[in-house]
Amino acid sequence: MEKFTGKVWVMGDDIDTDIILPTEYLVFKTIDEMKPYAFSPLRQDIAKDIKPGDIIVAGNNFGCGSSREQAPEVVKALGVKCVIAKSFARIFFRNAINNGLLLIENENLADDVKEGDEITVTINEKIEYKDKEYPIVSLPDNLVEILDAGGLVKAMRRRNGIMD
Amino acid sequence: MGHTMIEKIIAHNVGREVNPGDIVTVDVDYVMLDDIMMPFIVSKFKEMGFTKVWDPEKVVIICDHLVPASQVDDTRAYHISCDFAAEQGIKNLHRSDGICHQLMTEAGYVKPGHVVFGTDSHTTTYGCVGAFSSGIGYTEMASILGTGQLWIRVPSTIKVNITGNMPSNVMSKDVILKVIGDLTAAGATYKALEFTGDTVENMSVSSRMTMTNMAIEAGAKCGLFAPDEKTAEYCDIELDDFQKNLKGDDDAVYERVINYKAEDFVPVMAVPSNVDHCVPISEIGDVKVDQVFLGSCTNGRLEDLMAAAEILKGKKIAPFVRFIVTPASRKVYTEALKNGTLDILLEAGADITHPSCGLCCGRTGGILTDGEVVVATNNRNFLGRMGTNKVNIYLASPRSAAMSALTGKISAAM
Numbered sequence: 001m002e003k004f005t006g007k008v009w010v011m012g013d014d015i016d017t018d019i020i021l022p023t024e025y026l027v028f029k030t031i032d033e034m035k036p037y038a039f040s041p042l043r044q045d046i047a048k049d050i051k052p053g054d055i056i057v058a059g060n061n062f063g064c065g066s067s068r069e070q071a072p073e074v075v076k077a078l079g080v081k082c083v084i085a086k087s088f089a090r091i092f093f094r095n096a097i098n099n100g101l102l103l104i105e106n107e108n109l110a111d112d113v114k115e116g117d118e119i120t121v122t123i124n125e126k127i128e129y130k131d132k133e134y135p136i137v138s139l140p141d142n143l144v145e146i147l148d149a150g151g152l153v154k155a156m157r158r159r160n161g162i163m164d
Numbered sequence: 165m166g167h168t169m170i171e172k173i174i175a176h177n178v179g180r181e182v183n184p185g186d187i188v189t190v191d192v193d194y195v196m197l198d199d200i201m202m203p204f205i206v207s208k209f210k211e212m213g214f215t216k217v218w219d220p221e222k223v224v225i226i227c228d229h230l231v232p233a234s235q236v237d238d239t240r241a242y243h244i245s246c247d248f249a250a251e252q253g254i255k256n257l258h259r260s261d262g263i264c265h266q267l268m269t270e271a272g273y274v275k276p277g278h279v280v281f282g283t284d285s286h287t288t289t290y291g292c293v294g295a296f297s298s299g300i301g302y303t304e305m306a307s308i309l310g311t312g313q314l315w316i317r318v319p320s321t322i323k324v325n326i327t328g329n330m331p332s333n334v335m336s337k338d339v340i341l342k343v344i345g346d347l348t349a350a351g352a353t354y355k356a357l358e359f360t361g362d363t364v365e366n367m368s369v370s371s372r373m374t375m376t377n378m379a380i381e382a383g384a385k386c387g388l389f390a391p392d393e394k395t396a397e398y399c400d401i402e403l404d405d406f407q408k409n410l411k412g413d414d415d416a417v418y419e420r421v422i423n424y425k426a427e428d429f430v431p432v433m434a435v436p437s438n439v440d441h442c443v444p445i446s447e448i449g450d451v452k453v454d455q456v457f458l459g460s461c462t463n464g465r466l467e468d469l470m471a472a473a474e475i476l477k478g479k480k481i482a483p484f485v486r487f488i489v490t491p492a493s494r495k496v497y498t499e500a501l502k503n504g505t506l507d508i509l510l511e512a513g514a515d516i517t518h519p520s521c522g523l524c525c526g527r528t529g530g531i532l533t534d535g536e537v538v539v540a541t542n543n544r545n546f547l548g549r550m551g552t553n554k555v556n557i558y559l560a561s562p563r564s565a566a567m568s569a570l571t572g573k574i575s576a577a578m
Contacts, residue, residue: 014438016546016547018544018547018549019546019548022526022548023525023549024527026200027200027230027240027241029203029237029240040548041546042553061349061353061383064349064350065285065544066284066285067282067285067287067299067300067301068201069201069204069302072301087350088353089350089353090298090353090354091285091298091299094301094304095303095304098301098303099303142187142315151303152303152304153212153303153306156306156310157213160213160214161213
């Protein structure tokens with residue numbers, strides 16, 4: 001199983017998509033142009049401080065609100081390795097998987113972890129923080145297929161006989 | 165064993181019995197694509213290797229977030245929308261007729277029992293006529309455009325049963341805000357909400373629309389009302405046997421049943437900055453109001469405008485309040501013009517804008533700044549939704565919004 005270690009950014013409950021990326025930036029042509037504004041209503045400068053390989057740990061209902069897919073895309077574009085939350089909103093969950101952004105549900109980590117600390121994730125198995133282990137459940141097969149293909153676009157290209 | 169409404173709709177679509185947790189592939193009856201997502205939908209569609217949409221009759225493209233343009237690059241999405249419609253032979257193109265969720269039922273597309281997906285979270289709205297409708301992202305929309313199908317997990321259902329007569333100062337907006345407050349913003353995540361009871365049976369389709377529109381604010385996959393004679397009249401159809409039977413069975417299995425007495429409802433607002441922060445207006449205290457917004461796919465219909473007009477007839481709003489009225493569609497606008505509602509609102513001091521998403525998505529028509537207070541009839545009061553992140557957004561019914569405009573402070577409808 002793939003294993004990785006990353007620095008943690010901690011966020012609260014109900015991090016909505018207007019926080020992840022406000023509507024005014026949705027008209028930008030590319031996700032790269034949107035990147036500096038990620039999470040800006042909540043923490044103005046966090047987007048420039050997040051480094052590739054970092055991990056976001058949050059409370060309940062991460063990604064609630066609008067269906068804007070730019071939200072998971074911009075999180076992925078920042079280089080965030082995965083988001084670990086107590087729970088995710090439905091549309092954000094689908095959008096993240098379709099873009100190959102790994103999401104992990106865990107009830108307890110958000111209450112224990114401190115921003116700036118490091119955690120280690122073993123996919124479909126566990127999270128390790130300090131001396132503690134947090135078990136994680138596996139994703140359903142149809143979602144693993146999409147993640148394995150590298151997202152829904154690539155899965156559809158395959159379906160249409162385009163070999164990448 | 166009986167079934168809930170959502171189980172019946174999905175079973176009808178896939179041609180076999182289904183239960184919560186089943187993962188199935190549905191054939192889609194309609195898709196709704198809004199302008200702001202079109203550039204991304206089209207580029208993903210092409211990137212996936214598709215050249216033709218599966219059925220142009222089932223595709224509806226609606227320009228509503230970015231018309232008329234408020235920033236220099238906005239018309240790009242308009243042109244991409246129109247060009248894609250022309251290229252694909254899509255006739256269901258609305259260039260400036262109103263808000264997508266109003267038009268999908270008002271213009272006659274969605275009928276009871278349909279399965280519909282849209283690239284906007286408030287796609288849950290069409291449950292007002294007994295359709296299963298839900299929001300998705302642009303990548304999934306691109307895949308539906310190519311295949312006509314989508315995988316879904318059959319949701320479990322929370323039944324919200326409401327009986328009795330509502331107080332006259334309470335609207336369906338107060339009801340759904342209270343339900344969301346009780347469920348919390350994630351309380352119905354992945355689940356269907358089914359609204360039942362004589363109180364909702366007595367509601368107009370427009371009032372039901374306000375409630376299904378906001379089902380997503382409790383995280384729900386969809387919100388549903390059983391189709392009845394009012395639905396049939398609104399959709400201009402006769403219900404067939406499947407549609408007549410489209411209600412939760414007595415022996416259906418619900419994850420949870422929540423009962424309300426309509427008499428217990430009071431005018432409420434969702435206070436900054438979460439939709440589930442529901443507070444009776446009588447407990448909010450003395451808050452001066454800078455602006456009032458009456459509009460949106462939640463509460464921009466004729467009955468909403470008329471409810472406000474009833475309060476404002478022959479009166480003037482507080483002089484320092486900016487009162488912005490945005491009808492949900494061209495049809496609503498025309499009807500409100502013809503029956504004198506707009507006259508009353510104009511006389512009272514309202515600015516009437518073109519029908520569109522407007523201020524609700526914080527792009528045009530009344531953006532606010534630090535420290536200002538807005539009482540708004542739309543569906544979200546998130547940080548930064550209508551301007552800076554220090555704007556205080558209070559969500560309310562059209563009646564309470566009108567009363568707040570009149571008094572210049574947060575006030576309950578009488």
